[in-house]
Amino acid sequence: MINSDRTKQLKKLETFLGIKFKNIALLSQALTHSSYYYENNLEDICHNERMEFLGDAVLKILITNYLYDTYPDKNEGELSKLQAMLISDSLLAKKARDIELSKYMLFGLNEHKNGGADVSSNLSDALEALLAACYLDQGLNAAKKVLHDLYRSIFDKTENIDYLIDYKSKLQEYTQNLGIELPEYTVIDESGPGHDKLYTISATIIPDTGAISLIGTGKSKKIAEQNAAREVFNQLELF
Structure with missing residues (x-):
């Protein structure tokens, strides 16, 4: 009861x-x-x-x-x-x-x-x-x-x-399946005051068809990396 x-x-x-x-x-x-x-x-x-x-x-x-x-x-x-x-x-x-x-x-x-x-x-x-x-x-x-x-x-x-998709993990899995180097993330730019930063980061992979390097932005490095990985994913039409 x-x-x-x-x-x-x-x-x-x-x-x-x-x-x-x-x-x-x-x-x-x-x-x-x-x-x-x-x-x-x-x-x-x-x-x-x-x-x-x-x-x-x-x-x-x-x-x-x-x-x-x-x-x-x-x-x-x-x-x-x-x-x-x-x-x-x-x-x-x-x-x-x-x-x-x-x-x-x-x-x-x-x-x-x-x-x-x-x-x-x-x-x-x-x-x-x-x-x-x-x-x-x-x-x-x-x-x-x-x-x-x-x-x-x-x-x-x-x-x-869209935030539910972990593009970084998926892109890493993609490169591992191809047997190529893991994605490389590079900070291209940081702008704005300390409490309101905007990061621009590139994600680069090098498949046999040639290097792909695209950028993403975000309020944190983590978000910018996710957005950059998503851009690569979209170009590859993987999702």
């Missing part, structure tokens, strides 16, 4: 999500980590691992349907790449952090002490389980509403999801 304090806590999340559960136990289960379940030897409350499995499927069908309807001119490969970004653990964890989902989650003491409330996999799993709970309680449209609210900035194209 769910006690009154837990129910009161979950009611706040219901209000935030804009959905009233018929069976609030489903919502509680979606936010119960396995460590809490096993540590407390629970019998009447289960953890969220099975719901995560279902939620993964719910997420995929909703995202796939959205992409199919929204981008009629994109081919299968392009749609698959967008899908991979939109269902990625990194994006799910970010969205879970945006709504402070960990505040409503139950963890075992050791998991909590070890920072489990901010582990990306725990957060992404819980968000998938949350979608499953919505689906089980009220059907696919309820899960769709919650997902679209969470992804609104992306679906409205006001949030760039």
